[in-house]
Amino acid sequence: MTKYGSFPGARPRRLRTTPAMRRMVAEHRLHPADLILPAFVREGISEPVPISAMPGVVQHTRDTLRKAAVEAVEAGVAGIMLFGVPEDAKKDAAGTAGTDPDGILQVAIREVRAEVGDDLVIMSDLCLDEYTDHGHCGVLDSDGRVDNDATLERYAEMAQVQADAGVHVVGPSGMMDGQVGVVRDALDQTGHEDVSILAYTAKYSSAFYGPFREAVGSSLKGDRKTYQQDPANLRESLRELALDLEEGADMVMVKPALPYLDVLAKIADEVDVPVAAYQISGEYAMIEAAAEKGWIDRDKAILETLTGIKRAGADMILTYWATEVARGL
Numbered sequence: 001m002t003k004y005g006s007f008p009g010a011r012p013r014r015l016r017t018t019p020a021m022r023r024m025v026a027e028h029r030l031h032p033a034d035l036i037l038p039a040f041v042r043e044g045i046s047e048p049v050p051i052s053a054m055p056g057v058v059q060h061t062r063d064t065l066r067k068a069a070v071e072a073v074e075a076g077v078a079g080i081m082l083f084g085v086p087e088d089a090k091k092d093a094a095g096t097a098g099t100d101p102d103g104i105l106q107v108a109i110r111e112v113r114a115e116v117g118d119d120l121v122i123m124s125d126l127c128l129d130e131y132t133d134h135g136h137c138g139v140l141d142s143d144g145r146v147d148n149d150a151t152l153e154r155y156a157e158m159a160q161v162q163a164d165a166g167v168h169v170v171g172p173s174g175m176m177d178g179q180v181g182v183v184r185d186a187l188d189q190t191g192h193e194d195v196s197i198l199a200y201t202a203k204y205s206s207a208f209y210g211p212f213r214e215a216v217g218s219s220l221k222g223d224r225k226t227y228q229q230d231p232a233n234l235r236e237s238l239r240e241l242a243l244d245l246e247e248g249a250d251m252v253m254v255k256p257a258l259p260y261l262d263v264l265a266k267i268a269d270e271v272d273v274p275v276a277a278y279q280i281s282g283e284y285a286m287i288e289a290a291a292e293k294g295w296i297d298r299d300k301a302i303l304e305t306l307t308g309i310k311r312a313g314a315d316m317i318l319t320y321w322a323t324e325v326a327r328g329l
Helices: 012-016 019-025 062-075 104-116 148-165 179-189 207-215 235-247 258-270 281-292 298-312 322-328
Strands: 035-042 058-060 079-085 121-126 169-172 196-203 251-255 275-278 316-318
Touching (some): 035 104, 062 079, 079 104, 104 121, 121 148, 179 196, 179 235, 235 258, 258 275, 258 298, 281 298, 298 316, 298 322
Parallel strands (some): 035 079, 035 316, 079 121, 169 196, 196 251
């Protein structure tokens, strides 16, 4: 106790006294327009197929995908990232279903675009892993290694057919060297200058992708460590960032989100383009599983993780909870 008052003189808790006070002084806020919904559409099914490791997430039929897109628009979600799941019989070494104008992803893009027009930013995964019988993100050479430059030729074809189908944004996700530049050239040379590129700039070789492999029916044996980034590295991400920007990326992304918030923060500090983060399947599954056990408060945990990603510097967040959270916001 002093003559003029009591210790402590500074009391930050004054700004935490009521919900209204905390809301007023909040430094970061989630908004529906921050959110992008990843969605899977599977060929040859008549009903949605639940993904066992991702409760509440399904492989959509073409009809239910259109419905999900409309619901996302109504909730105020900014975009939808589409992943195609072809029939197993259509997978081959070159992933030709990925460049077939009538392949499942291209059909889905056309149908979603017809359903919602420009009210939702329609994004597409530009990668071969869903379409190859070996499950890798590119074509293989005679020694069974992913052939970077041959894969780039396939990505150029994918960019063209996805743009022809009406996509607003392509997301080259295979982590091939030079992929952004090749995709940009392919788009520009085919009259698709307005199609944007969301570069998967820092995509790490992560244990948290596990449930996603089920979601896309992956045929992968082995791993992707020769092309996805080592979780130990940060400077490498900054090098990838510089290359992607030089090659024409309109937006950049960090994937996964929560284990790499330091990478996200560093990239956000470095750039003047929009930054995205992907809250991936394993992050989703952990929260859902812990909530099912009664170990955590599900809704609070979802909002806390999304707010943390926003605080670290993400302008956009890909999350399987996008529509649910947007409705709540």
